[in-house]
Each structure stands twice: as C-alpha cells, then as structure tokens.
Amino acid sequence: MAEETGASAQTTSEEVGDKALLVGVLKEVDPREKRVAATPASVERLLKLGLEVAVESGAGAGAGFEDAAYAEAGARVLPSAEAVWQEADLVIKVRPPMEHPTTGRHEAELARKKQRLISFLWPAQNKALVEQLAAHEMTALAMDAVPRITRAQKLDALSAMSNISGYRAVVEAAFGYGRSLGGQVTAAGRVKPAQVFVIGAGVAGLAAIGAARSLGAQVKAFDTRPVVREQVESMGAQFVPFEFSGETGEGKGGYAKEVSEAYLDAEQQLIGDHCRTSDIVITTALIPGKKAPELITSGAVVGMRRGSVIVDLAAEQGGNCALTERDKTVEHYGVIINGHTDLLSRMALQASELYANTIVNLIEEILGKERVWRLNLEDEIQRGMVVLHEGKLLWPPPSPTIRPGAPAPQKPAAHASAKPEVPSSPWPARIGMLIGLGVLLPIGLFGQRDLVQHLTVFLLACVVGWHVVWNVTPALHTPLMSVTNAISGIILIGGMLLSASGTVGVPVAAILGAVAVLLASINVAGGFLVTQRMLRMFHR
Template identity: 55%
Template sequence: MRLGIPREIAAGERRVAATPDTAKKLQKLGFEVWIEAGAGVAASFPDSAYEAVGCQIVSDTAHLWESADIVLKVRAPQWNPDLDRDETDLLRQAGTLISFIWPAQNPALLEKLTQRKATALAMDSVPRITRAQKLDALSSMSNLAGYRAVIEAAHQFGRGFTGQITAAGKIPPCKVLVIGAGVAGLAAIGAARGLGAAVRAFDTRPVVKEQVQSMGAEFLELDFSEEGEGSGGYAKVMSPAFIAAEMALFAEQAKEVDIIITTALVPGKKAPHLVTQEMVEAMKPGSVIVDLAAEQGGNCELTRPDEISDHHGVKIIGLTDLASRMANQDSQLYGTNLVHLLSDLG
C-alpha cells in the first residue's frame, strides 16, 4: 500500500506529515512511501534525507495525490493556487485522507470529501483517553505551541520575565495569566516559570489544580460547584452563571497581569470569547495577549488571526502557526502519531 505525503501549501506552514525517521518506520510496517519534492525542506528535512531511507521523491503533485492509497497531511485540504484545483479534487476517488480536518467547523470540506467517497480520519478528533494517548496529535502540537506562545510573548513584551534586586533598585517579576490548563496551558506555565515569571492559571476543570500548583503556579478558583470537564477529557460549555463569574475574575486579573495567554477550546464549537475589549483596555500599556485559539475564532474579542495587532498599547498576538514555527520537532511528533495510528489500524 502506498502512502503519499504532499508538500503543505497553507501560508506559513512549515511542517510535514512524515520525517525521514518516521518514514523509515512506515516502511517497516509494509508501506511504500512517496514524498512530494521539497515537502520537508521548510522543516529542515531535505529530499536527500528521505531518499537515504528509501522514500520515492515525486515532483508531480497531482500524480502523488492520485497514486496514493492513503494521503498523510498536516493541514486540512485547501485550494492549491499553483494547480488551480482544490486538494480534495486531487484525492483519488474513494481514497483515504489522514490530517487535521476540524470537521465541526468545516462542513463544506466534509461535503467535498463525501463527494469523493473518501475515508477521512481527523487527527484533531482523537479522544483524550489512555489507549489513544500515542495517537493524540492535538496534544503533540499543543505542547510545543504553548511553549512557543511564551517565546512570542517575551519577544513582544520588551521586558525581562524574572524579578531582580540590583544596586539600582528592585525589578518585580513579570505577571502571567494562563487561561486554560490543558496541554498547551501547562506547557506555557512551564515555559513562563522557567523564565522567572510569576504565573497564575485558571481552568474550568478543578482536577487540574494539582498539576498547575506542582509547576509552581497559582491556581485561580471560583466559589462554584460546577465542573467543566466534558467527554474525552476536553472542556465543555459552562452555564451562563459560571461564565459570568469567570468573566468577572478575568476582568480583575486583566488590571494586574502583564501577559495573558489564552488556550480555551471546546470541541466542535467556536472558541469562547473570554477577554473582552474592556479587559484589554484595562491592561497596562506594554502588556501582551497571546491567543492560542485564534484559528478557531479567538478567545479575545480583538484577536486578528495571523496578525499581531496593537490596541491601546496592548499587543495582541493572533498567530495561528505557532506549532509550525517549531516545524522540525513538531513534524517528528506528528509523524510519530501517524505511525502509531497506522500501526494500530493494522
């Protein structure tokens, strides 16, 4: 059976669905691996590295899609301007696609895949259960995105994170609020603490309190009996009363902290707005917001996807390619998730 790994065409996307290391493992499973020429270059994997492990390099994009029994991608299929065709039209009839798809947010894409009679496996829909941990690509990507969020915040902040006592006086540490203590949030907490920041975090799921505290951060709580853990270990939509209480908490925190990193997502739904324009305007000039939910609508009302904007002196980072900015490591993790998936499928 032949696997096809095309070059990602989304703007700014540097990742690739298979690295030379994971391609070698796929071959050991019995697959023939075809790589589009240049697919791994942006992630520092030249064509020669793939050829060295026995992959076939294919220059014709359409031929690779049409010849593959299974196509492995990172991003969901989209319009290919070079070929003037949608990538779903390149997929062979009744073929198989494995990639991030975000099915609930992309009904038009699902309709196109249905018309092709395709079998599509959405890597963003892997449940967070014990036996599926090795397939959990969303966690793999979120881990590095959370780390990168802190790096981007530090770059825009213009001050040090750690507190210092010098002969010239005392410098207080940077105060960071992380909203959402899932995989990305915990990674952000770890990175910010590592840089010396004073970190506080909030999550609708009380079960993560010990994890947050074990990393040296303060866990913010509401006097509420409602819990926010839904199916598959993800957060769920909360009641209006709970939302009102947490929004009041965020409004107070916005006046105090220097950096807010938001990571809140609810499966199958648009990202909830948790940081309002009023909260942004209450923050100190020079503060920074990093919205990791920008691609799904954003947790901040003022987020502009794929942009870094400025509102009343507050930088709002809406970059959607944070994981891609660590393409080499991310590709290795994602490729390993795909190896485990195909191995389990037999």
Template identity: 55%
Template sequence: MKIGALREGFEGEARVSITPASAGHLRKLGHEVLVETGAGARAGFSDEAYLAAGVEVVASAAQLIAQADTLAKVRQPTEAELRQMRSGQTVISFFYPAQNAELLALAREQGVTAIAMDMVPRISRAQKMDALSSMANIAGYRAVIEAANNFGRFFAGQVTAAGKVPPARVLVVGAGVAGLAAIGAAVSLGAQVNAFDVRPEVAEQIESMGAEFVYLDFDGPAQDGAATGGYAAPSSPEFREKQLARFRELAPQMDIVITTALIPGRDAPKLWTADMVAMMKPGSVIIDLAAEKGGNCDLTVPDERIVTENGVIIVGYTDFPSRMAAQSSELYGNNIRHFIAD
C-alpha cells in the same frame, strides 16, 4: 502499502506530515514511503534527507496521488487534490469533518476514505495518536516564547548592582494541554505564574508545576455540563460572571495573559473583555491561542499583532505549531505512523 506525503499548499503552513525519521519507522513496518518534492523544505527536511532515509521523492502531487495507496497531509486536502484521488485510496489529515461537510461529501463521492486526526479520542489508549494534543503542547510552549519576544522586560526577577528587577506576572487562562505547556515554559523562565481553569480538579496539577491556581468564591455549579473528550464544558452564566469579575481584579496586576480556551468546532468564548485590556499596564502582552475561532479576547485580530491605545500588545497568530515546524512535523509524523501501525 505505499504511503505518500503531499506538500502543504495552505499559505504559511510549514509543517510536513511525514519526516525522514517517521518514514524510517514506516519502512521498518514493511511499507513503501513516497514524498512530494519540497514537501519538507519549510520544516528543514531536504529531499536529500528523505532519499537518505530510503524515501522515494516524487516530482509532483499528481504523480504522488497516482502511485500511493494512502496519502498523508497536515491540513485537509483541497478540492483539487480530492478530485485527483481514486476510489479505494485513503487520506489522513486534520480534516475537521463537521466543519468541512462539502469536502467530506466529495471524498465520499470519489470513494476516498478520509481519516481525521482531529477526531482521535483524547483518552489514554490513544495518546500515541493524539495529534491535537501534540500540536496544543507546541502551541502553549510557543505562546510563551512569543510573549517573551514582545515583552520589554525579563521574565525572571533579578537583584543587581544596577537595581532590582521584579519577575513578570503571567496569567494562563485554561489549563488543558496548551495551558499546562505554557505554565511549564513560563515557570522555567522564572515568571510568577497564575493559572485559571473552570475545572477545580486541575488545581493540583497547576500547583505541582510551580504556579498558583486562581480560585473563585462561588458556591453554585461551575459548568452547564460535564467535561468530555479532554475539554472543559461551557460555564454556567453565574459562574461566568464571577470568573469575569475575578479577571478584572487580576488585569491591572498582570504583565502577560495567555488565553487557551478553544474547543474544535465552536466559537471561542470571550474571557478577556475590552475593559480588562483597558485596565492593563502599557507594555503588557496578551497571547490569544483561540484567535482562529474569534479569540478569547474581545480585541484580538486573527493572524495579526496589534497595539491598543493604552499600549497593550495583543498577538492573534493562528500558526503557532507551524512556527516550530521541525518539532511539530516530528511529533505529527509520529502520530501518523502510530495510527498506521496500530
């Protein structure tokens, strides 16, 4: 089979779907690998690196589409790319079919099989192919790096001849893959970390990582339904009110808040309200990993960094995995090659 990696045309997207390393694994399976020239440049992979790995570098997207049996991308293909594809071809990408019904219909019209990496079930048997978790892991780690870059003090506490420095206090809202990665990074930097999740069963995981779980004094049902697919189910209204009240207690104490509550295909729940932001100290930082779906914070502006009137910095970037393009591409490339191999 001829497998080709197209260059990403989405503005700001630096990742590539196949790296020289993952191409090597695909070639060992007997496949031919092609890549559009410049596809890996923004992730740090030159055409020469692909050539050294035995990959054929093709001059244009049109030539690549004409030659390949299977096409790999990070973002969903554009309408123009799909119209160049022929019946019997396969395209693998983050397709998000529920949100791209017209694109899916076009693929069907063209006779193209669309494989959505975002639809891989988040179960143990599929971990090798779970690209959403791979990217969430990177986003959680990068969120802490962005927080440190915007925060005006140390993360770790220090006692020096020049004075005492208290540790930064960090609150991570949501302890899924991204949240746990953020907890691990913040703890390793020496911060005092608190974390909250609507699923009480994750408290043990949080505490095993050196963070403190935020408990609520609540007797009723926490959720409207059971958690499925690795995501938390929506909270009941009563639980939500208790949750927001607890966050209001914590807001004045926290230096950094990282929110991670996002379920693909849904608007992000509002968990950090404007009045909570107003309670925070000047210089505090909010990193909103749900910005692409409106944000968990009332004041988040997608793809922007803003400073509120009381001096709180709110970061709403939506490209955290792309900001670590080399690492993201390696992991995504491995997800793709495991999918093809299995």
C-alpha cells in the same frame, strides 16, 4: 452523502493484495504551514512495516528536511502533488485538504475513488469538505479526533502540538514584552518578576506554565475545571478558583463545555480582574466543535497595563480575546495582542517529528501484527477517528460504553450455626518474649562487658532497621538502596578488621567477621548492579 448510524460497529478489511500499500506525503498548500506529515526517520519506520512511501518534492523543506534526505531514507520523490494523489493508496497530511491559494484548485479534487486520508480534519467545522471527500468514496481518519484514553496517548497529535504551542506562546510573549520575565537584583536596581496569567490549564496551558516558571515569572492559572487544580499547583503556579451556583465548565473527555450566559459573565469579570494585574496573558481555552469562548472583553483590555502582552492560542477558532485578529499582531490601548496561528510552524522541525511519530503509530495500530490495512470499527480508538469509511459518514462516533467496575467483595452473611470468630491468642508472642528474656538475661548478668555492648547495639540496629525499611514509601526505595550500599560498605570494613583481629582461642569473632564480609560484599555488588540497570533505562 450516505450516512451510517453510530450504533453499527464492525471490522472491515481492506487488503491490498500482493501490492504493498503506498503512503503519499504531500506538501502543505497553506503558505504559513511549514510542518510536514512525515520525516526521513518516520519514512524508515514506514518501510520497516512493509509499506512504500512517495514524497512530494519540497514537502519537508519548511521543516528543514531536503528531498535528498527522504530519498536516502528509501522514499520516492515525486515532482508534484498530482503525482502523489494518483499513485498513493494512503495520503497523509497535516492540515485538512484545502483550496490552493495560487491555482484555486481544491486538493480534494485530486483524490481518487476509494482513497484513504489521514490528517487533521475538524469535521464539525468543515462539513463541506467532508461531503466533498465522501463524493470520492474516501476513507478519512481525523488526527484531531483521537479519543482521550490511556491506550491512545501515542496517537494523540493534538496533545503533542498543544505542548509545543504552549511553550512557543511564552517565547512570543517574552519577545513582545520587552523585559526579562525573571526577577533580578542588580547594582542599578531591583527588577520585579513578570506576572503571567494563563487561561486554560489543558496541555497547552500547562506547557505555558512550565515555560514561564522556568524563565522566572510568577504564574497564575485559571480553568473552569476544578480537577486541574492539583496539576497547576504541582508546576509551581497559583490556581485561580471559580465557583458559580454549582455549575462547572467541565465537559466529556476532559474538555471544556459551553456554559450559561450568567456563568460566562461572572467568568469574564474574574478574568478581567486578574488581567489588570498581569503583564502577560496567555489564553488556550477551546471547546471541541465550537467557536472559542470570548473570555477577555475589550473592557478588560482597556484596564490592562500599557506594554502588556496577550498571546491568543485560540485565534484560529475565533479567539478568546474580543480584539484578537487572526494571523496578526495588533496593539489596542497600549496592549499587544498576538493572534498568529502559525506558532507550530515557527517550531516546524520538532512539531513535524512529533506529528510524524503519531501518524506512524496510528498506521502501525491499524496494520496490526499481520501488516494488513484493516479498520476495526469495534476498536474504541479507530472508531473514534474514522470520519468517513468508503464515503459513509461515521462521525460523530457513538458515546463510549462505560464499563462498571468490579463490585467490592462482600463478606458472606453469618450463618446461625457458624462459630463466632475467636480473636488470636497473644500467648505465642508472650512465650517468645519470655524465651528471649531467658536467653538475654544470663548474658547480661554473667557475660563479658564487650559482648553485652555489641549484642545491645545489634538488637537496637535490628529494631531500628526494621522500622526504617518497612515505613519508607515505595517512591524512596531507590535512594534507600544507595543508603544500604553505604551501610554495607561500613559493615564490610568492620568485618575485615574483626577477621584480622587475630584473637587467640576465640575464633568465633573471626568467623562472624568473615561471614559479615561475605554477606556485605554480596549486598554491595548486588546493589550496584541493580542501580546500574535502573540507570540504563533512562539512556537513549
């Protein structure tokens, strides 16, 4: 297999000529996998990009999408996987190509030369598969290798799937627990809330925290990365801190990393102590390209309460619990341990919709405005996802270049002949105060009582209003607008009453009342228009 160093970065154009690029959607051969890489809605998006779509018959049945729905969306339905592989220029899947459990034939054997593939690949764990795809000179992009940068969030299939799996883990735990998660006070007695312990505060862990909290459980969360503490606490959970001789478990890109044996022993001890006081434990700890760390020992399971539940979301990578059995629910020492790896397939409809959207976003990113398949290996996102390019190994990608921030502006050194800065004079403000006193003092001494009272209220309102508005944080500007609308309504009523007072010989009050009515009406109307516009932003 030809290899190419990560230092090379170039733009490669793979135009299809006048023929439209044909995207093939395969049915997953894993009998436990019910997700599909394209939905009827995503097919419509692909067609709008100028592509053609062919779907294997029955590809979306597990997720609730019938062949007729794909045909109605504009896709061609082909009778077999062989037909899709033979016609498609780009094949999209969920799981990596694998051996068919019934026929024994590997999916990669059906691939054509120079074909393209987008799916989860896990190249670090599937080196034999990568070599098999390279033998067909394929171009393969891994959905599990999306860089963790802001611009790539719309392509981040891992985060989308982790969010669903974290939620589903709580549902599975509640089913196995056999009690309500929230506390209650009933005539028959008091029910204590369940104690939930989440290990790993990534996307899946945070989703699990949110789901457990919404069901009324008391939640604690542990993570080797201290930076996630704020996120955990913002969701209403208690963060379990852990420090060990200056060593942390935080790796590159926000992921966890491998740690020393001493660190792991101390970590296992801390986790075991919290497991003993927990009713439900959900583990999500993974290390990219490595076996999942064993965080819950068999001794920790022995110390847990009978009837407790462990849901191990790392079961596919070996599991975080020493007693986890892949794709099984087992019971040891009275503790139920869920090691199923098909939690996403148990929510296949939603998982397929989100995964299909990330696929379309990726294809749209590659096609660009010209609607031509063109891999840009200088782009950080595309370079990070490309595992093979026409059979050449490009994985792992080179480390991203860290661009230094702009230096802080420095004040120029004072020149010997430069004049020293002279502080601003306070005299303009003092003169303004004297003029104000000169105007207000005669009014206070010789003016009418009503005029003095109204003027005093007006000046105090100006001072208070100034401080209130300018000291409000920007996050509260929208509620502040509602308050100002209410105040303007009061001004509107007062101006109308003043205009209709009918004071003889003194039309000044009526004129000022009319001006107040006009200005308050503008403020009220404008405030409602802006509020309506902001509310429309949240409509789907």
